Amino acid sequence: MEYQVIMTSKKIVLVRDFSKTPYGRDEGDGIYSGKAFRQKCLEPAMRKYDHVHVDLTGYNRYGRSFLDEAFGGLIRESGFSAREVARKLTYSHDLVKSIEGLIDERIRAASDAR
Amino acid sequence: MLGKAMSYSELFLILIGWFFLLFLNNRSLKRNEVSRLKDRLVDRVEKMQGWYAEQMKISRDLDGLMMLEHQFSGFVTQVEMRLNQINKYMGRNLVELDALYRLRDIDVFSENLVKNIRELDDACYKLVEHIEISCDSYLVNKGFSIYKNDLNMLTSVFLGSAVAYFYFSIVGLLY
Numbered sequence: 001m002e003y004q005v006i007m008t009s010k011k012i013v014l015v016r017d018f019s020k021t022p023y024g025r026d027e028g029d030g031i032y033s034g035k036a037f038r039q040k041c042l043e044p045a046m047r048k049y050d051h052v053h054v055d056l057t058g059y060n061r062y063g064r065s066f067l068d069e070a071f072g073g074l075i076r077e078s079g080f081s082a083r084e085v086a087r088k089l090t091y092s093h094d095l096v097k098s099i100e101g102l103i104d105e106r107i108r109a110a111s112d113a114r
Numbered sequence: 115m116l117g118k119a120m121s122y123s124e125l126f127l128i129l130i131g132w133f134f135l136l137f138l139n140n141r142s143l144k145r146n147e148v149s150r151l152k153d154r155l156v157d158r159v160e161k162m163q164g165w166y167a168e169q170m171k172i173s174r175d176l177d178g179l180m181m182l183e184h185q186f187s188g189f190v191t192q193v194e195m196r197l198n199q200i201n202k203y204m205g206r207n208l209v210e211l212d213a214l215y216r217l218r219d220i221d222v223f224s225e226n227l228v229k230n231i232r233e234l235d236d237a238c239y240k241l242v243e244h245i246e247i248s249c250d251s252y253l254v255n256k257g258f259s260i261y262k263n264d265l266n267m268l269t270s271v272f273l274g275s276a277v278a279y280f281y282f283s284i285v286g287l288l289y
Binding site: 063 | 180190195198215218222223
């Protein structure tokens with residue numbers, strides 16, 4: 001008997017699904033902060049789908065604190081393990097590739113600090 | 115049709131000569147452009163270094179630091195886009211973006227001001243050194259190294275010459 005594994009996936013386009021000007025770490029910095037993005041978009045999608053891709057293209061000035069809170073916060077605050085994040089989450093920015101590198105670094109730092 | 119004064123092989127040689135001159139001219143223009151972009155980029159990074167150190171001393175409240183992080187991120191993005199331009203001109207990824215990761219990872223909110231500025235200085239110096247070394251290896255050729263763009267240009271020169279040669283040969287046969 002053959003079993004077929006059905007993977008569900010979700011693509012989040014940050015500038016379309018969240019805000020055109022994401023900014024800051026938490027609500028004290030504004031309503032479109034990294035924490036708000038994690039709590040409203042990223043975390044629910046990570047819990048519901050097998051794979052989540054975040055497309056960051058469309059905004060080129062993501063702050064370190066926004067990315068740290070949104071992606072590193074998945075491990076620090078939302079209870080995901082580094083392995084789960086590595087397996088379920090991918091991200092891309094078509095123009096500014098160093099943003100992807102910074103997210104890698106923030107996830108690694110959050111994982112090391114745990 | 116061309117007359118006795120100029121044979122097809124002579125015409126072919128002239129065309130080759132013209133195409134080779136075009137190739138050299140194009141190569142020289144490209145090298146000048148890379149050099150100009152590199153100077154502008156290094157200047158930008160050095161200015162950012164000074165500006166950041168100054169701002170860190172002024173903006174110590176949360177709003178000020180938030181604004182500084184936003185502006186700093188914009189600066190780093192501009193640097194990255196210019197690096198991409200240089201890579202496009204050179205036709206290969208000579209300037210690796212890894213050098214930028216350290217710069218982007220600078221924590222504006224760090225409590226230790228001295229350590230923070232030292233980290234930024236370190237990241238900036240490393241980036242400038244990397245840009246200088248990478249561009250020099252392109253600009254100061256050891257022998258006649260052919261990069262991807264040059265190879266495309268040389269291929270076009272020979273294909274263009276061949277097409278022109280066959281065109282004149284056919285025209286010569288017809289008339």
